[in-house]
Amino acid sequence: MNYTITLKVNGRTVQRDVPAHLTLLEFIRSGLQLTGTKHGCGNGECGACTVIMDGKAVRACLILAVEANGCAVETIEGLVESPLAPFAGELPGAVTGTGHSHPEINGASPVGEGVGAGLHPIQRAFLAKGAVQCGFCTPGMIMAAKALYDRNPNPDRAAVVEALGGHLCRCTGYQPIIDAVLAVQTE
Amino acid sequence: MMPLHMEYVKPGGLAEAVSLLRQDDACALAGGTDVVVQMREGKLRPRLVVDIKGLAELQGITGQSGGVWVGALVTMAEIVKSPLLQAYRAVVQGAGCMGCCEIRHRATIGGNVGNASPSGDAAVPLLVFHPQVVIHGPGGQRHLPLANFFRGAGKTVLQPGELIKGFLLPPPPAFSLYMRHTRVKGMDLAGVSLAAAIDRQGQVTVSMGAVAPTPTRFPQVEELLSGRPLSWEVIAQAAEVLSAAITPRATSLRATPAYKKEMAKVFLHTALSRALEEGFGQ
Numbered sequence A: 001m002n003y004t005i006t007l008k009v010n011g012r013t014v015q016r017d018v019p020a021h022l023t024l025l026e027f028i029r030s031g032l033q034l035t036g037t038k039h040g041c042g043n044g045e046c047g048a049c050t051v052i053m054d055g056k057a058v059r060a061c062l063i064l065a066v067e068a069n070g071c072a073v074e075t076i077e078g079l080v081e082s083p084l085a086p087f088a089g090e091l092p093g094a095v096t097g098t099g100h101s102h103p104e105i106n107g108a109s110p111v112g113e114g115v116g117a118g119l120h121p122i123q124r125a126f127l128a129k130g131a132v133q134c135g136f137c138t139p140g141m142i143m144a145a146k147a148l149y150d151r152n153p154n155p156d157r158a159a160v161v162e163a164l165g166g167h168l169c170r171c172t173g174y175q176p177i178i179d180a181v182l183a184v185q186t187e
Numbered sequence B: 001m002m003p004l005h006m007e008y009v010k011p012g013g014l015a016e017a018v019s020l021l022r023q024d025d026a027c028a029l030a031g032g033t034d035v036v037v038q039m040r041e042g043k044l045r046p047r048l049v050v051d052i053k054g055l056a057e058l059q060g061i062t063g064q065s066g067g068v069w070v071g072a073l074v075t076m077a078e079i080v081k082s083p084l085l086q087a088y089r090a091v092v093q094g095a096g097c098m099g100c101c102e103i104r105h106r107a108t109i110g111g112n113v114g115n116a117s118p119s120g121d122a123a124v125p126l127l128v129f130h131p132q133v134v135i136h137g138p139g140g141q142r143h144l145p146l147a148n149f150f151r152g153a154g155k156t157v158l159q160p161g162e163l164i165k166g167f168l169l170p171p172p173p174a175f176s177l178y179m180r181h182t183r184v185k186g187m188d189l190a191g192v193s194l195a196a197a198i199d200r201q202g203q204v205t206v207s208m209g210a211v212a213p214t215p216t217r218f219p220q221v222e223e224l225l226s227g228r229p230l231s232w233e234v235i236a237q238a239a240e241v242l243s244a245a246i247t248p249r250a251t252s253l254r255a256t257p258a259y260k261k262e263m264a265k266v267f268l269h270t271a272l273s274r275a276l277e278e279g280f281g282q
């Protein structure tokens, strides 16, 4: 049985039919083809799937898509204010596909003049501090950092460590990521 | 793999929720941080998932005749921030160490108690405050001390159709503390945990997690410690009694029985030393 859900994703209203067992993570990746949000453990343990739902960082792998009905969801794609948002055009209707394509986003780079132009300040800080290696944990880290800055524009190191505490990174050893989040300039 | 044929309902009222939950293989869904994991692991295969997050009666933290009402849907993040609950420090500490930020935004107190894990980080400290569990079901409402709610690992007294509405906490004790040991500094479940409280009359309450099939209180230890000044001799004696009283299973993933028995002593000692330092228990 399918359920019609209506939610805001990165500011746009989306309406889809989803089965009850589909997770918000599967919906975002396969249904909306927003593959910036990563599927790591699928069990709430790693943080790769972190998105912001109604202002709070949450794990998309632990939420059913039907539960997000009526909610506002922000994904990593929403941080770049550009017309490149992948689902600007026609969205694929099926939500159970594997969703390996990146409609729209393949053609152009969001980086304009100079490295990092057009990116969100947190993304620029990650580039500046070398906080990205393989990049798999990065979208989750950045969304957790964004949720932190949204409620506390001046976090100290302890607040950053707390906000990222449930996020695993196999590459960086965490320090560059913490440094990057602390270095974010908020104007 | 997730149960492919399950259905989902989000009832708007308590009566509807109760009638839905009476159906065979129906399962309440609060924050889903246990339910979704258990479904994916195949341990839980509900035919019907009843999303209770819309039930207003299960929300909120409010003062009530010197104590506090905590709705079942209150999240760990809300507990940590609640001014009313700061006087119940142990449960704030338990909520604060659960999972990580993203988990605490979703995980509810009703879900932690309803899941009935032997080590629930909200359930174990909650026990030392002598709360009543308020249960709503087909037969109306009933109250029950939390200590009588658990029936075994993952098992509770809840009958089909029954829901935890919330918890009634009596006025706060003078002192309380929660401690847990994990294998890693990062996210992990408690390998062993202890909560202690001392009320204004000098009554001591002690509970432990991950040493028995359910979060458990220890009346023999409480009796030894209550109504008298806490001397080092009494504390040492109580620590031995506590350690002897627990029989943790050998198959635990997180700590051996011998280790848990040692940690029981260390935790009790630490908790009561802390009480003395803060000026209680003399």
Ligand SMILES: Cc1cc2nc3c(=O)[nH]c(=O)nc-3n(C[C@H](O)[C@H](O)[C@H](O)COP(=O)(O)OP(=O)(O)OC[C@H]3O[C@@H](n4cnc5c(N)ncnc54)[C@H](O)[C@@H]3O)c2cc1C
Binding pocket: A043, A044, A045, A062, B027, B028, B029, B030, B031, B032, B033, B034, B035, B036, B037, B052, B058, B072, B073, B097, B098, B099, B100, B103, B106, B107, B108, B109, B110, B111, B112, B113, B114, B115, B117, B119, B120, B121, B122, B158, B162, B163, B164, B165, B187, B188, B189, B190
């Ligand atoms: C990554 C991760 C880390 C975790 N870390 C910890 C930890 O450190 N400590 C810890 O204790 N737990 C931990 N947990 C487990 C879980 O987050 C907690 O047990 C949480 O409190 C469950 O609440 P929930 O609202 O998500 O419950 P749900 O998953 O929605 O429900 C749990 C159970 O309770 C039942 N239920 C829910 N609400 C009610 C109600 N009102 N009435 C009757 N039954 C109800 C459900 O049917 C289900 O059986 C962790 C989980 C994950 C995924």
Ligand code: FES
Binding pocket: A038, A039, A040, A041, A042, A043, A044, A045, A046, A047, A048, A049, A050, A059, A060, A061, A062
């Ligand atoms: S994929 Fe969700 S926490 Fe790992």
Ligand code: FES
Binding pocket: A131, A132, A133, A134, A135, A136, A137, A138, A168, A169, A170, A171, A172
């Ligand atoms: S950069 Fe590779 S997992 Fe973090």
